[in-house]
Amino acid sequence: MASVSASHLILFIASVLVAASVAGTITNTVGRLSDGVSDQGDALSQDVRTDVEIISDSGAQIYNRSDNQNVTLLMKNTGSRVLPANGDQMVILLDGVLQSPLEVTVIEGQDPDSWRPGDVVRVEFGAPDLDAGDHRIKVTVNGDEEVFRFNV
Structure with a gap:
C-alpha cells in the first residue's frame, strides 16, 4: 500500500x-x-x-502654372494628427513614377513647419516634359492614400 x-x-x-x-x-x-x-x-x-484630401480642382491648371514645368497640388489635413510640413511622410507617384524632391508650403495655417488639422498646404514637384493627355497622381501620407486625375 x-x-x-x-x-x-x-x-x-x-x-x-x-x-x-x-x-x-x-x-x-x-x-x-x-x-x-x-x-x-x-x-x-x-x-x-492621419487623413488628407487633395482639394485642387481637376479642371484647373495644375501643371506649368508659372512656366516652370511643375505640378502644383493643394492638400488639406482633414485628420486629427499634426503632420510635418516638409514632405518626409509623403510619397507622390505621378503616372506610377516616384516624385522627389517635394516642396511643401503651408498656405493656410499658423505654423509654417507644422501641417495642423484644417491647414492647407501647397505641394510642388518638377515634372519636365509632361505629355499632353490624362495623368494620375497617387499621394500617400502615413498610410492614407488619395488619387487625383488631371488633364494637360
Whole structure:
C-alpha cells in the first residue's frame, strides 16, 4: 500500500512540475503577443488619425502654372494628427513614377513647419516634359492614400 502512495505522490509532483512549466511558457507567450498587439494598435491608431484630401480642382491648371514645368497640388489635413510640413511622410507617384524632391508650403495655417488639422498646404514637384493627355497622381501620407486625375 505504501508503494502505491509513493508512486502516486511521485506522479502528482511530476504533473505539478509539468503544469507549472507549461503555464510559465504560455504566460510568457501571451505577454509577448499582447505587447505585439498593443504596438500594432498604436501604429494603426496613428494611421487612422492621419487623413488628407487633395482639394485642387481637376479642371484647373495644375501643371506649368508659372512656366516652370511643375505640378502644383493643394492638400488639406482633414485628420486629427499634426503632420510635418516638409514632405518626409509623403510619397507622390505621378503616372506610377516616384516624385522627389517635394516642396511643401503651408498656405493656410499658423505654423509654417507644422501641417495642423484644417491647414492647407501647397505641394510642388518638377515634372519636365509632361505629355499632353490624362495623368494620375497617387499621394500617400502615413498610410492614407488619395488619387487625383488631371488633364494637360
